[in-house]
Amino acid sequence: xxxxxxxxTVAIEKKIILHKINLKINEGEIHVIFGPNGSxxxxxxKSIMSIPPYEIVSGKIxxxxxxxxxxxxxxxxxxxxxxxxxxxPPIEIKTKYLLKKLQExxxxxxxxxxxxxxxxxxxxxxxxxxxxxxxxxxxxxxxxKPRVALLDEPDSGVDVDGIKDVAKVINKLxxxxxxxxxxxxxxxxxKYIDNIDKAYxxxxxxxxxxxxxLTVYRKIITxxxxxxx
Amino acid sequence: MELGEKMSxxxxxxxxxxxxxxxxxxxxxxxxxxxYIVQLMVKQLLRKNxxxxxxxxxxxxxxxWVKSYLWKVLSxxxxxxxxxxxxxxxxxxxxxxPPRIRISMPIQSCFFISDPDIVQKVHNVIIxxxxxxxxxxxxxxxxxxxxxxxxxxxxxxxxxxxLNYVMIHGWSPETLVRPRTGAFVEKNxxxxxxxxxxxxxxxxxxxxxxILEEKASANTTSILLGIKNSHINIGSKIVLRDxxxxxxxxxxxxxxxxxxxxMPAEIESYxxxxxxxxxxxxxxxxxxxxxxxxxxxxxxxxxxxxxxxxTIGKLSEEGLNYLMSKGFDEDEATSLLVRGFxxxxxxxxxxxxxxxxxxxxNIIARLAKG
Ligand SMILES: Nc1ncnc2c1ncn2[C@@H]1O[C@H](COP(=O)(O)OP(=O)(O)O)[C@@H](O)[C@H]1O
Ligand SMILES: [Mg+2]
Numbered sequence: 152x153x154x155x156x157x158x159x160t161v162a163i164e165k166k167i168i169l170h171k172i173n174l175k176i177n178e179g180e181i182h183v184i185f186g187p188n189g190s191x192x193x194x195x196x197k198s199i200m201s202i203p204p205y206e207i208v209s210g211k212i213x214x215x216x217x218x219x220x221x222x223x224x225x226x227x228x229x230x231x232x233x234x235x236x237x238x239x240p241p242i243e244i245k246t247k248y249l250l251k252k253l254q255e256x257x258x259x260x261x262x263x264x265x266x267x268x269x270x271x272x273x274x275x276x277x278x279x280x281x282x283x284x285x286x287x288x289x290x291x292x293x294x295x296k297p298r299v300a301l302l303d304e305p306d307s308g309v310d311v312d313g314i315k316d317v318a319k320v321i322n323k324l325x326x327x328x329x330x331x332x333x334x335x336x337x338x339x340x341x342k343y344i345d346n347i348d349k350a351y352x353x354x355x356x357x358x359x360x361x362x363x364x365l366t367v368y369r370k371i372i373t374x375x376x377x378x379x380x
Numbered sequence: 381m382e383l384g385e386k387m388s389x390x391x392x393x394x395x396x397x398x399x400x401x402x403x404x405x406x407x408x409x410x411x412x413x414x415x416y417i418v419q420l421m422v423k424q425l426l427r428k429n430x431x432x433x434x435x436x437x438x439x440x441x442x443x444x445w446v447k448s449y450l451w452k453v454l455s456x457x458x459x460x461x462x463x464x465x466x467x468x469x470x471x472x473x474x475x476x477x478p479p480r481i482r483i484s485m486p487i488q489s490c491f492f493i494s495d496p497d498i499v500q501k502v503h504n505v506i507i508x509x510x511x512x513x514x515x516x517x518x519x520x521x522x523x524x525x526x527x528x529x530x531x532x533x534x535x536x537x538x539x540x541x542x543l544n545y546v547m548i549h550g551w552s553p554e555t556l557v558r559p560r561t562g563a564f565v566e567k568n569x570x571x572x573x574x575x576x577x578x579x580x581x582x583x584x585x586x587x588x589x590x591i592l593e594e595k596a597s598a599n600t601t602s603i604l605l606g607i608k609n610s611h612i613n614i615g616s617k618i619v620l621r622d623x624x625x626x627x628x629x630x631x632x633x634x635x636x637x638x639x640x641x642x643m644p645a646e647i648e649s650y651x652x653x654x655x656x657x658x659x660x661x662x663x664x665x666x667x668x669x670x671x672x673x674x675x676x677x678x679x680x681x682x683x684x685x686x687x688x689x690x691t692i693g694k695l696s697e698e699g700l701n702y703l704m705s706k707g708f709d710e711d712e713a714t715s716l717l718v719r720g721f722x723x724x725x726x727x728x729x730x731x732x733x734x735x736x737x738x739x740x741x742n743i744i745a746r747l748a749k750g
Contacts, residue, residue, distance in 0.1 A: 202705050228707035236705075240698040244720035252716060256707055274720065291706065 153177050153330050154299050159210035161198045167208065168194045169356045176299070176330040181321070183341060183364060184334045186353035187376045192334040193237050195353065196301040200224050200234045214299070231298030235288045235305055239276045246287065247271040253294040263290030265316055281308030289320050300329045306340035318343030338368055354379050390494060390523050396743070397550045397578065398736040399490045399519045407485040408433040410473045414498045417471055425485060432476040433487060436503050439474035446474060449505050453534050453562030453589070461558040465501045465532050472503040477512040486515040486733055493555065496525035504533040508541035515544040515730055526554040535563035535571065542570040546733050548740050551581035553608060561588035565596040572728050576603040576740045577612060578747070585613040587644060592618065592625035599628045603722050605744045606639025606669065615644035615674070620654035620684065631660040632722045634748050635669035646676040652683025662692040663721050665714070665750040695750065711749060719745035
C-alpha cells in the first residue's frame with residue numbers, strides 16, 4: 152500500500168474535527184472524498200500534509216509502510232506528497248519566480264500549460280480569480296511529480312471549460328502514477344475523470360460510507376447528504 | 381593586475397558583490413583600496429567620446445574648471461564628516477560625460493577597506509553635461525576590523541542628462557560608514573539611484589539630498605538588510621524646486637537579529653504641478669529588531685501632489701505554511717518571501733545593470749533569516 156491512514160483523529164484548538172479516519176490508496180488510483188461544507192474534508196487533507204493548525208490526537212499515517220505521521224510538511228512534500236489548497240493564500244512572490252524555484256527543487260523544467268501565461272508576471276494568488284487560483288495551484292502540483300496528490304476542491308468556482316482542463320491534469324497525474332485523493336463538493340468534475348476507484352462520504356468528521364463511486368455519486372446528486380446525517 | 385598582494389583572498393568577497401576585477405563588463409573601472417588607487421582603467425569607448433574618468437585629486441591639478449564643482453551641492457558646514465574630507469586632498473573619482481554622449485556600458489567604481497584602523501576618505505564628483513547619459517556601478521566593501529569610510533559624492537546633471545547610479549554595499553560588522561551625497565538635477569534631467577546593503581555593518585548613515593529643476597525627476601530605491609547588530613539609517617531627501625519636477629523614494633528594510641533600521645524620507649515641493657511619492661516598507665524577522673519609518677512631505681505652495689505609504693510587518697504565517705507544504709524548509713520559505721518583499725520594479729534602470737542587482741537581491745534573500 153502506498154499511503155495508509157489508520158484511525159486518524161484530529162483536533163483543532165482542542166476540538167475534535169476528525170474521528171478515527173481510515174483510508175488507503177495505491178499508485179495510479181483516484182479516490183474521491185465527498186462531504187457537505189464543514190464536514191472536515193480540508194482538515195483531513197491538511198493534517199495528512201501537516202499544515203497548521205491541527206493536532207493529531209491519535210492514529211497513524213504510513214507512506215510505503217514508513218510512519219510519517221509527525222513529519223513536517225516540507226519533509227512530507229519531499230517524500231512525494233503534494234497538496235493543492237482549496238484557497239491558496241495570496242503571496243507577494245511573482246508566479247514565474249515560484250515556478251522557477253519549484254523547478255529547481257524538483258529538478259525539472261516543465262512549464263505546466265494549465266497556468267495561464269498572463270499570470271507569470273503577477274504576484275501569485277494576489278487578486279487571482281477563483282479559476283485562475285485553482286488552475287495555478289494545480290499546475291504547481293504537476294511540477295512536484297507527486298506520488299500522492301491531495302486535491303482540495305480543484306473544481307470549485309471554475310467554469311465548465313476550466314473544469315475540463317482541471318480534469319485533464321488529474322488524468323495526467325494518474326497516468327504518471329500518482330495516487331490521487333480528490334475532495335469535491337459537488338462532483339461535476341468526476342464526469343471528466345476516466346476511472347474513479349473509490350469514493351468516501353465524510354460527515355461531521357466521520358467517514359460514513361466508502362465504496363463504489365457511481366453508487367455514492369448518484370445518491371448524492373438525487374438525495375444530497377441527508378440520509379447520512 | 382595591480383590589486384595588491386593580499387587581494388586574492390579578498391577578491392572573492394568583491395566579486396560576490398558584483399565587482400568585476402578584470403573590468404571586461406565595464407567601459408571603465410576605478411578601484412580604490414584604503415587610500416590608494418589600485419586600478420584605473422579607461423577603455424577606448426570612453427576615450428573616443430572624451431569621457432573623463434580619473435582620480436579627482438589629479439583632476440583638480442589638471443583642469444581648472446573642476447574646482448567650480450567642488451562643495452557646491454554639499455557644504456562642509458553641513459556636518460563634521462563632510463568637513464573632515466574637505467580639509468584634505470583625497471582620492472576619488474571624477475567622472476565627466478560631454479554633451480549628448482550616451483554610453484550604455486556601465487562604469488564601475490569600487491571603494492574597499494582591507495585593513496583595520498583605516499579612515500578611508502573619498503570624494504567623487506560626477507558631471508553629466510547636457511543630454512548625456514551614463515550608468516555608474518559603485519561597490520563599497522570592507523574586510524577589516526574597525527574602520528571608517530567617509531564618502532562624499534557630488535552629482536551635477538545638466539539639462540536633459542540622465543544618470544543611473546547603482547550602489548552595492550558589503551561592509552564588515554565593525555565598519556562605521558558615512559556617505560554624503562548631494563545632487564543637482566537641471567531641467568529635464570533624470571537621476572535614478574539604486575542602493576542595496578547586503579552585509580552586517582556597525583553603523584551606517586546616509587541621506588542623499590537631491591534638488592530638481594523644472595521637469596527633472598529623481599527616483600531613489602534602497603534595499604536595506606539589517607543583520608546582527610547593524611545600525612542602518614538610510615533614506616533620501618528630494619527637493620522639487622521647480623514646476624513639473626517629480627520625485628520618488630522607495631525603501632525596503634529587512635531587520636533581523638538585533639539590528640536597527642531607520643528609513644527617513646522627505647519630499648519637499650516649492651512650486652505647483654510637482655509630484656512626489658514615498659513608499660517605505662519594513663519587515664521584521666526577529667523579536668529584538670527595530671524598524672522606524674519617517675516619511676515627511678512638505679508643500680510650500682498649492683498644486684503639488686505628494687503622497688506616502690509606509691508599513692511595518694512580519695512574514696505572513698499563511699505564506700510560510702503554504703511554501704513549506706510545497707517542500708521548502710523554513711529558511712527557504714523565508715528567503716522566498718523576503719525575495720518577494722524586495723522585488724521592487726527595476727524598470728527605470730537599464731537592462732544591462734539588472735543582473736547585478738538581481739544577484740544582490742538574491743544574496744539578501746539568502747541571508748535573511750527569521
Ligand atoms: N483554523 C480553524 N480554527 C477553528 N476551526 C476550524 C479551523 N479550520 C477548520 N475548522 C473547523 O473544522 C471543521 C471542518 O472544516 P473544514 O475541514 O474546512 O471543512 P470542509 O473542508 O469539509 O468544508 C469546521 O467546523 C470548521 O469550522
Ligand atoms: Mg474545504
